[in-house]
Amino acid sequence: LQVLVVGGGDGGVLREISRHTSVETIDICEIDKMVIDVSKKFFPELSIGFEDSRVHLHVGDAVEFLQRTPAGKYDAIIVDSSDPVGPALELVEKPFFETIARALRPGGVLCNMAESMWLHTHLIEDMISICRETFKGSVHYAWASVPTYPSGVIGFVLCSTEGPGVDFLNPVNPIEEVDGAGNHKRELRFYNSEMHRAAFALPNFLKREVSLLRGATVPFLVRGELM
């Protein structure tokens, strides 16, 4: 598998991707070299992600990098960028998502950070709307508890391009079945298959305020039957 990280200069996302032996190449395109240098100096537990031999660092603008990328090159792209204000604004606009979709193979996936469900419902609505127009596979919203982020959560938009179907809720390789993933460089302290599934459960207010999520449901077992 070929994976691209946009942003992510602290190395944490690299560290997590490198748990997966199925990944052959991890490209990372970070615009600000100082983020990497500071992370290596002060956050060795994150920057350890750069030490994997599969990682190839590209310092530069991801928009330009993606325009030079052959169509269909990547299996997965993870966008771990700044908040969508100022210079990072174009990373939540339609042309950027179109460039991402072009760089993914058919049935390839994007995971993009997508703000707080408590604070940014309009922005989430916009992102999902653009993703639905751009990605012809599935589009989901998920969230996780992060105590240091405003309102204590961070969200993710997960999208797949037209092609083989992607079931985001049920990973092909659950983390517990990936050999050694639980202790690769640093033990998994948060993530497991239960937390993965729970991340897709959405509160009523989010479904109501983000009309595109209105039909979203997680097939939990209720008294032995799917609901």
Add this chain to the structure above:
Amino acid sequence: LQVLVVGGGDGGVLREISRHTSVETIDICEIDKMVIDVSKKFFPELSIGFEDSRVHLHVGDAVEFLQRTPAGKYDAIIVDSSDPVGPALELVEKPFFETIARALRPGGVLCNMAESMWLHTHLIEDMISICRETFKGSVHYAWASVPTYPSGVIGFVLCSTEGPGVDFLNPVNPIEEVDGAGNHKRELRFYNSEMHRAAFALPNFLKREVSLLRGATVPFLVRGELM
């Protein structure tokens, strides 16, 4: 059903209980009348819970109230108290839980606020340990995102007394099946069956640091099969 709320003087828990038509009586024992008065003055959306005709207010110490309560009186007790420091400390100690268990019918349930999984693992371990000793049914830990709380989450310990089994993960009456519950006094903005189930998913660090939760798993569907 007979329900008791310990604390909860703002009225919010009363408002939520009163969505359920199966509830006949809602006793509330709040030690501080000023909490109620202030809530009625400044938080009318919460204090509306006191307006239900099934609510009976007892201003006083819940420990004394429970000691006067006939054994087996309540079907459910919800403890919505202050943080377990200073005067509220006895509300997380064993004698209090024994008093609660005595006041519950066989197979009756307790829901007790139980701090933040990010900040208070030792306290959670202590509470679960005491509850396992005191309640002979099931004991679970759950959590929910609350942006205004420290670290953005609040936890709950859910326990049942010896008697008919209680399956906390699969409520007998899912909220969507309770007539009118979704719009009773105020629409449900957060809670639904998906969020209920997701609340029981626990991160690895919590299972590791709270040894009593180590075996806790949520039976999510993975590729069509229970795991």
